[in-house]
Structures are given as structure tokens and as C-alpha cells.
Amino acid sequence: MNLITPDFGLFFWMTIxxxxxxxxxxxxAWKPILNMLQKREKSIDExxxxxxxxxxxxxxxxxxxxxxxxxxxxxxxxxxxEARNIRESIIDEAxxxxxxxxxxxxxxxxxxxxxxxxxxxxxxxxxxxxxxIEIAEQILKEELKNSEKHNKMIKQxxxxxxxx
Amino acid sequence: MNYTKKYLAPVLGFFxxxxxxxxxxxxxxxVENSDTETEKFNAGEMIMEHIGDAYEWHIFTIxxxxxxxxxxxxxxxxxxxxxxLSSKFNHxxxxxxxxxxxxxxxxxxxxxxxxxxxxxxDENAGKIWNLSITKNVFAIFIxxxxxxxxxxxxxxxxxxxxxxxxxxxxxxxxxxxxxVRDDIAIPAIGKEKYQKFLPYLLTLFFFIFFTxxxxxxxxxxxxxxxxxNISVTMALALFTFLITNFNGNKHYWKxxxxxxxxxxxxxxxxxxxxxxxxxxxxxxxVLMIRLFANITAGHIVILGFVALIFILGGDNPTVGYxxxxxxxxxxxxxxxxxxxxxxxxxxxxxxxxALYFGMAIExxxxxxxxxxxxKTNIEFSPENTxxxxx
Numbered sequence: 001m002n003l004i005t006p007d008f009g010l011f012f013w014m015t016i017x018x019x020x021x022x023x024x025x026x027x028x029a030w031k032p033i034l035n036m037l038q039k040r041e042k043s044i045d046e047x048x049x050x051x052x053x054x055x056x057x058x059x060x061x062x063x064x065x066x067x068x069x070x071x072x073x074x075x076x077x078x079x080x081x082e083a084r085n086i087r088e089s090i091i092d093e094a095x096x097x098x099x100x101x102x103x104x105x106x107x108x109x110x111x112x113x114x115x116x117x118x119x120x121x122x123x124x125x126x127x128x129x130x131x132x133i134e135i136a137e138q139i140l141k142e143e144l145k146n147s148e149k150h151n152k153m154i155k156q157x158x159x160x161x162x163x164x
Numbered sequence: 165m166n167y168t169k170k171y172l173a174p175v176l177g178f179f180x181x182x183x184x185x186x187x188x189x190x191x192x193x194x195v196e197n198s199d200t201e202t203e204k205f206n207a208g209e210m211i212m213e214h215i216g217d218a219y220e221w222h223i224f225t226i227x228x229x230x231x232x233x234x235x236x237x238x239x240x241x242x243x244x245x246x247x248x249l250s251s252k253f254n255h256x257x258x259x260x261x262x263x264x265x266x267x268x269x270x271x272x273x274x275x276x277x278x279x280x281x282x283x284x285x286d287e288n289a290g291k292i293w294n295l296s297i298t299k300n301v302f303a304i305f306i307x308x309x310x311x312x313x314x315x316x317x318x319x320x321x322x323x324x325x326x327x328x329x330x331x332x333x334x335x336x337x338x339x340x341x342x343x344v345r346d347d348i349a350i351p352a353i354g355k356e357k358y359q360k361f362l363p364y365l366l367t368l369f370f371f372i373f374f375t376x377x378x379x380x381x382x383x384x385x386x387x388x389x390x391x392x393n394i395s396v397t398m399a400l401a402l403f404t405f406l407i408t409n410f411n412g413n414k415h416y417w418k419x420x421x422x423x424x425x426x427x428x429x430x431x432x433x434x435x436x437x438x439x440x441x442x443x444x445x446x447x448x449x450v451l452m453i454r455l456f457a458n459i460t461a462g463h464i465v466i467l468g469f470v471a472l473i474f475i476l477g478g479d480n481p482t483v484g485y486x487x488x489x490x491x492x493x494x495x496x497x498x499x500x501x502x503x504x505x506x507x508x509x510x511x512x513x514x515x516x517x518a519l520y521f522g523m524a525i526e527x528x529x530x531x532x533x534x535x536x537x538x539k540t541n542i543e544f545s546p547e548n549t550x551x552x553x554x
Contacts, residue, residue, distance in 0.1 A: 013297070021371060
């Protein structure tokens with residue numbers, strides 16, 4: 001029976017001691033510990049959130065970079081392509097121009113050759129004419145030295161004319 | 165260094181159980197040595213002596229000499245205060261200032277008035293208010309002092325460390341604190357209002373758990389059966405009862421005096437109000453009995469195994485030696501089980517207190533109530549296992 005009969009003295013001391021324990025621990029132990037735990041949890045939460053945001057930012061940045069890179073590449077390709085086109089067109093143009101020039105030069109050369117030829121021919125003709133005249137003069141001079149021959153020839157000529 | 169810290173808890177647990185085993189002997193030997201000469205070994209008496217309260221703290225006995233710490237006796241008799249050390253009673257064998265420790269009858273072990281001759285009990289004496297610092301009171305003081313030192317030093321570490329990760333002893337305490345907060349207080353009371361009750365629940369848990377563990381150490385400063393004493397558990401249950409009812413809101417009181425869903429003729433006193441009132445009182449009453457019975461039962465079983473050796477060895481020492489092996493194995497098992505029970509009982513007491521607080525402050529929400537009730541049913545299971553074990 002003794003075992004299950006509450007004892008006043010023990011109950012009294014237990015009540016007082018436990019009350020004191022609750023108040024001491026509440027003031028000096030639980031308050032700082034729980035505050036610190038809450039603070040830590042909050043900071044961990046914040047850190048996780050910040051990390052998440054940073055990760056998202058990174059991803060965005062990476063995406064942007066990639067896009068920028070892609071754009072730059074495309075632009076470079078574009079520029080290269082354009083340059084190649086320009087180069088080709090320049091070369092083509094140059095070729096055409098060169099051809100034209102060459103043709104022109106050839107043409108003018110041909111023309112000048114032609115002129116020169118003509119001039120040379122004319123001169124040759126002239127010289128030939130003078131030379132012929134001179135030769136004819138000399139031959140005439142030689143031929144007409146004796147009048148017999150001369151008369152004969154006139155006669156022959158006249159005969160021919162008469163026959164006609 | 166880290167290695168030692170990491171394995172400190174299990175090693176300590178093993179150490180305690182080993183010590184429990186070894187030293188359970190010494191007081192018993194003492195009992196036997198001093199008693200065999202005069203009378204036969206009485207197991208029941210020995211066990212009751214060990215789980216009961218005392219006016220002195222018996223440490224050990226050498227031959228016939230008892231070594232004990234005398235504790236102050238404080239008596240209020242007819243408005244007169246008497247304070248003296250219990251050693252004045254000479255281990256209960258003499259009277260002092262007209263008081264003695266009763267040796268027989270209903271009041272055995274209590275302090276009573278004696279007649280002029282200093283031997284016979286004065287049956288007509290008035291009531292004595294006994295506020296003595298008994299063994300259990302002293303053990304409570306020790307337990308509370310150790311708890312304060314331990315937890316305040318941890319709190320200081322927290323303030324010094326800031327929000328850094330816990331280390332060493334701090335992390336053991338933190339696990340328990342987080343357990344009480346996240347697995348007991350928040351689910352039972354709710355996220356909005358748990359903070360008000362948390363200091364009480366934490367103190368309750370740490371006090372019961374720590375005192376249970378101290379009770380498993382069989383020598384000074386442990387060994388007192390504090391949480392297995394009904395006055396102690398009554399005080400704890402009373403706190404829970406008072407906090408529950410002081411925090412009860414309109415809905416809580418309405419459920420008690422005007423429970424919904426009950427026919428009107430039952431609501432007329434005396435039937436339902438009495439049932440509800442009984443229910444209100446039963447809750448803390450069950451808390452009181454459960455903790456007391458679990459802890460006391462565990463101690464009785466361990467002491468029973470010790471007693472077995474001396475009962476069987478009383479007639480023939482060889483049998484006693486033969487039995488001791490088996491007894492020791494069972495005692496190790498029981499002590500390990502008691503370590504588990506120490507935790508489970510602290511958990512159950514705290515959890516049920518939290519659930520009662522949760523019911524008291526719960527707002528009127530039918531579907532919410534259902535959830536709480538379901539939860540109660542589930543979470544009752546550890547306590548049931550605890551009872552089955554014991």
C-alpha cells in the first residue's frame with residue numbers, strides 16, 4: 001500500500017523543484033537554444049533559396065551566353081560569307097575589266113597594225129610608182145636615142161591603132 | 165578525440181548496464197549479511213526497500229556498518245518546525261525529539277510521534293506535516309542540478325557557436341530537442357501555437373528521461389526510484405492537467421459540458437457531465453500511473469532476479485552460484501530493456517501531454533478533429549508496446 005500512496009513531502013518538493021526547473025531552463029536554456037535553432041534553420045533556408053536563385057541566374061546567364069555565342073557565330077558566318085561573295089565579285093569584276101582592257105588593247109593594236117600596214121603599203125606603192133616612172137624614163141631615154149627604132153615603134157603603134 | 169565522442173553514448177550505455185549489474189549485488193549482499201544472522205532473507209522486503217523512499221541515502225555496508233548519507237528531516241507539528249539530520253534516528257533504531265521511524269503496521273517507514281517512553285507509537289498525536297528531504301527529494305535535486313548544468317552549458321555553446329553546425333555533446337542534446345519539437349510538439353499542437361508549450365514539454369521530456377536513466381545507475385548519485393514514485397508522477401501529471409485546463413478554449417469546454425452529437429436527455433446532469441469530468445481527470449491519472457508502474461515494474465523485475473540468487477542460495481550456496489549466471493544474463497537484458505523503456509516512457513508522457521494541450525487549444529473544425537483523433541490512435545502504439553514489455 002505504501003507504494004501507491006502519494007507522499008505529501010515528496011509531492012511538495014517535486015512540485016517546487018519542477019517549477020524551478022521549468023523556469024530556469026526556459027529562461028537560460030530553451031530560449032537561447034530554440035532561438036539559435038530557429039536562426040540556423042532560417043539561415044539554411046535562406047542559403048538554399050539563394051543557391052537556387054544563383055543556380056537559376058547561372059543557367060540564365062549560360063543560356064544567354066550560348067545564345068550570344070550562337071549569334072556571334074552566325075554573324076561571323078554571315079560576314080565571312082559576305083566577304084567571300086565580295087571577293088568573288090571583285091575578282092569577277094576584275095576579270096571582266098581585265099578582259100575588256102585586253103580586248104581593247106588588242107583591238108587598238110590591231111587597228112594600229114592595220115594603219116601602219118596601210119601606210120607602209122601606200123608608201124611602197126608611191127615608191128614603186130616613182131621607181132617605175134624613173135625606170136620607164138630611163139628605158140624611154142635609152143629607147144629613143146636612135147630615131148629609127150623610135151619611128152618603127154611609132155609605126156607599129158600606129159599600125160595597131162589602124163587595125164583596130 | 166572524435167572517435168571517442170562518437171562512441172560515447174553506446175559505450176556509456178553499456179557501461180551503465182554493466183555497473184547496474186555489478187553493483188546490484190553490493191546492497192543485496194549487505195542485506196543478506198546483516199539479516200541472515202537474525203532472520204531469513206525476505207525478497208519482498210528487500211525489493212520494497214530498494215524501490216521505496218528513505219530518510220537516509222544508503223550507499224554501502226561493510227560487515228554490520230552501514231555507510232549512508234544522512235538527509236535532513238523537516239517536520240511541522242502543530243505549527244512547530246523541527247529540523248534535524250536523519251542520522252539522529254540511528255538507522256531507524258532510536259527516537260529523537262519525540263519522533264521515530266515506524267517499523268511496523270500501516271505507517272511503516274513513516275515518521276510518527278512517540279510517547280514519553282520513546283519507544284511506543286503515540287496513536288493520538290495530531291497530523292505531522294513531513295517535508296523531509298528524503299532520498300527521492302535529494303535525487304530530484306541532483307537530477308535537476310545536473311540537468312541545469314548540462315543544458316545551460318549547451319545553451320552557452322549555442323550562443324558562442326552561433327548558427328554553426330552542432331558538435332560533440334551539443335549534437336546529442338540537439339537531436340532530442342528537435343525530436344521533441346518536430347515529432348511531438350508540432351504534430352500534436354500545431355504549427356501556430358506549439359511555441360507556448362514547448363519549454364514545458366522539453367523540460368518534461370528531459371526530466372523524465374534523465375531521471376529514468378539516473379534511476380538505472382544503482383549507486384549514488386543514481387539508484388533512487390524517482391520516476392517510479394507515485395508522488396513524483398502525480399506532480400508531473402498535475403502540471404499537465406493544470407496547463408491543459410488553464411489553456412482550454414471555448415471549444416474545449418463546450419465539448420466537455422455540451423458535447424455535440426449527444427441526445428439532450430443525456431446532457432441533463434448527472435450522466436454526461438460526470439462522464440466528461442471523469443474523462444478530464446482520467447487523462448492525467450493515466451499519465452501518473454503509466455510512468456510510475458513502468459519504471460517501478462522494471463526495477464522490481466531486476467531486483468527480483470537478484471533476489472532469486474539469494475533465495476535459492478540461502479539454503480545451499482552452490483545452487484545460488486549456479487543460478488547467478490542465468491540471473492545475471494536476465495539482469496543485463498532487463499537493464500538494456502529499461503534503457504529503452506526510459507526513453508519510451510519519457511516520449512509517451514511528453515507526447516500525451518502535448519496531445520492534451522493540442523485538444524485544449526484546438527479550434528472548432530470537424531475534419532481537423534478527425535485527423536487529431538486518428539493521429540492519437542496511431543501514436544498510442546509505442547506506449548502500448550511499452551506496457552506489454554513491462
